[in-house]
Amino acid sequence: MDLIRRSSPESLLDAAALAKLLPAADPIGTADLLFAERDPEQSPIRAAAADRIKTASMREGVSPAEWDESGIEETQRRWTADGPAGRTAAIAGYARWRSELAQMAVLAHPQHRGAGCAYAAAAVATQEALGEGLIPQWRSRQGNEASRRLAQHVGFTQLGIQAAVALTRQ
Template structure:
């Protein structure tokens, strides 16, 4: 379901701040029909001057990177520039490597959540870490569950409040700019495709909205499982993000 205008403007505000541009820049560009905003980072602090990112959001795009990249990308369509392969090609002379190509989703409503009588929700970081201990390393890198600001872990329950097994899934969020809740979900491999990821994600969304944050879902391009979870939670596709790291 599409987010409302106010929510969209808050999302645009958050990304404007993340990318170091004027608060209303993305909203104004979108209202004018959308165009590419260039953010040169040549004078940024040292820790930031080796990162380049290209964000597309509601018809407007922002390229954040060094001047040589902005110059090289100027003749390319947004659809082409958003490709991981394009960014790597443009940065080939600077030992570029990809940090990811993702699709971005947002929601301003929480899906209806029927509380389960078979799993309880734990807020303890140790339980999130136990879910991670049972999952492949690639999943840990993509989600980073135990490192999120808030985590919610599902533990089998006998219906009377007594744990009946090891944690099966977890979700959480990282707060961005005090406006967005960047969600992550992790499910133990042996219990996937049972709806646990969607349930955990809905719990995290509910908590985020209660805290006045807008839920964000970011799925790696081609990760159909993550995209299915996004659809099940009512997220709206809003754009994409492609990021690379390069030598100076």
């Protein structure tokens, strides 16, 4: 623990650097933590509650790694936005953490990124979370600038950083 006490604050906010300070630790990753406190602007693209068919369509349209990183699988409430041809273009939702946080999850189909569909779904999910009295939290892996830009466009503000490591038994 002395090594951690003597470490710079920057190294404690970097999962790889933190793992090197701890015995038997593997880095999971470092994420920016963003929060929203007011409803986002409405999108001209309509988003609606997701059903199993639209959720499955979205899952089939992205890689397993993208699906996993998005966190959509863990969400209890989801909304989708369709692209111009009526196919599912984006999905967003949230998982309730404890009694006050809504952990946001958003994913856009690769062919529809930058078209506003992810914004539409994320805006509705954020509005719904706020309507439930929850604090929407968006965790964006550091380096995922598209996710961070989308969060800021929806109205999220960065208030923290999370460095996660997995401690293994020796």
